[in-house]
Amino acid sequence: xxxxxxxxxxTAAGLAFLSFLALYLGQFSLKIFIFFLSAILFFEWMRIISxxxxxxxxxxxxxxxxxxxxxxxxTALDLLFIISGSIIxxxxxxxxxxxxxxxxxxxxxxxxSLCFLEYLRNFENGLLTVLLIISTIVISxxxxxxxxKYFSGPKIFKKISPSKTYxxxxxxxxxxxLWFSILSMIYSNHQPIIFIVIGLFIVxxxxxxxxxxxxxxxxANLKDSGIVLPGHxxxxxxxxxxxxxxxxxxxLAILIGQLDNPIKIILG
Numbered sequence: 001x002x003x004x005x006x007x008x009x010x011t012a013a014g015l016a017f018l019s020f021l022a023l024y025l026g027q028f029s030l031k032i033f034i035f036f037l038s039a040i041l042f043f044e045w046m047r048i049i050s051x052x053x054x055x056x057x058x059x060x061x062x063x064x065x066x067x068x069x070x071x072x073x074x075t076a077l078d079l080l081f082i083i084s085g086s087i088i089x090x091x092x093x094x095x096x097x098x099x100x101x102x103x104x105x106x107x108x109x110x111x112x113s114l115c116f117l118e119y120l121r122n123f124e125n126g127l128l129t130v131l132l133i134i135s136t137i138v139i140s141x142x143x144x145x146x147x148x149k150y151f152s153g154p155k156i157f158k159k160i161s162p163s164k165t166y167x168x169x170x171x172x173x174x175x176x177x178l179w180f181s182i183l184s185m186i187y188s189n190h191q192p193i194i195f196i197v198i199g200l201f202i203v204x205x206x207x208x209x210x211x212x213x214x215x216x217x218x219x220a221n222l223k224d225s226g227i228v229l230p231g232h233x234x235x236x237x238x239x240x241x242x243x244x245x246x247x248x249x250x251x252l253a254i255l256i257g258q259l260d261n262p263i264k265i266i267l268g
Contacts, residue, residue, distance in 0.1 A: 008231035015229065015238065023130060026121055034114050037235065041114075041243075044225040044234045045106040048216045050098040102216075113247040120249075120262055129266045132183055133202060133249075137241045140176025140203040141210075147171035161214040169207070176203035189268030198266065201252075202245055209244015213237075 022033035121130050148168025156166050180199030181192070188195050213236050217225060226234025236243075253262040 004231060011229050011231050012238075020131075023121060023127055026127070030118055030121060034118055037239075038110060038114055040226070040228055040235050041110050041239070042106065044228075044236050045110065046098070046103070048213075048220050048222060048225055048236070049102040049106065109247055110243060112250050113243040113245075116250045116253075116262075117246045120246075123261065123263045125263055125267060128187060129263050132180070132187065132266060133245060134242060135183070136176050136180040136199060136202050137206045137245055139179040140172045140206050141241055143175035144168040144172030144207075157211060157214075160211050160218065172207060173200070173203050176206065187267060194268070205245045205248045206241040209241045209247070212244065213240040 018033070022030045117130060120126050123129070144164070145168065148163065148165045148171070151165070151167040151171075153165045153167045155162060155164065156169050157164050177196060177199035180202060181196050184190065184195035184199070185192075190198070213225065217223070224233025225236035228234055229238060232238050249262065249265070250259075253259045253265060256265070258264050
């Protein structure tokens with residue numbers, strides 16, 4: 001058991017280091033890092049939604065990740081690029097008898113999330129903003145796991161994620177929001193009630209992203225999304241919450257008219 005703990009710890013530390021380094025360097029380094037992440041995530045997504053051979057999943061993943069690499073921001077041309085990619089992916093998936101809906105959704109879901117993360121990072125104070133969001137998600141995840149494991153209690157999402165309890169869920173929401181609120185007192189220009197609402201928004205969609213992947217894995221009768229992270233499973237097993245949050249931040253930025261400077265959503 002201790003050996004398994006060491007493996008999980010080394011894997012988590014390695015992933016955290018590479019992620020921070022890519023975020024810190026930004027620009028080309030971040031784009032290359034996101035390209036490889038997207039290729040792995042798309043491969044895992046195809047594994048979850050279909051039982052096709054690995055070579056077909058790999059081919060689809062390569063097509064997916066190339067769209068992520070060439071999407072620079074959210075101009076009209078980029079949106080046209082995303083729409084075109086969705087049509088191509090849907091047609092490609094239908095040819096191999098893969099669900100066109102879930103393939104297209106996965107394409108938009110992962111592409112939107114990773115590209116918005118990169119887009120956000122490239123602004124002034126972008127690194128601080130991205131790290132604030134990710135650290136809130138991590139604290140929320142850890143809180144949910146620890147409280148759920150040691151306090152146990154009734155299950156909250158039995159059919160989707162049987163291990164989640166009410167104690168873990170409320171700890172995740174409360175401590176994640178509290179963490180974001182405390183850091184926002186230092187870095188944000190918002191009023192206290194605003195950064196509490198934003199923190200709550202982040203942790204709720206963090207849990208939603210987790211539940212989405214849990215639902216799809218359970219539907220496919222899979223324990224893990226992949227094997228790329230020893231002791232953890234796949235990238236989706238560790239990054240589902242992060243992807244869920246950055247995915248929803250794009251429509252939020254559009255809705256409140258802050259797409260030209262989304263940093264204001266978090267820092268004010």
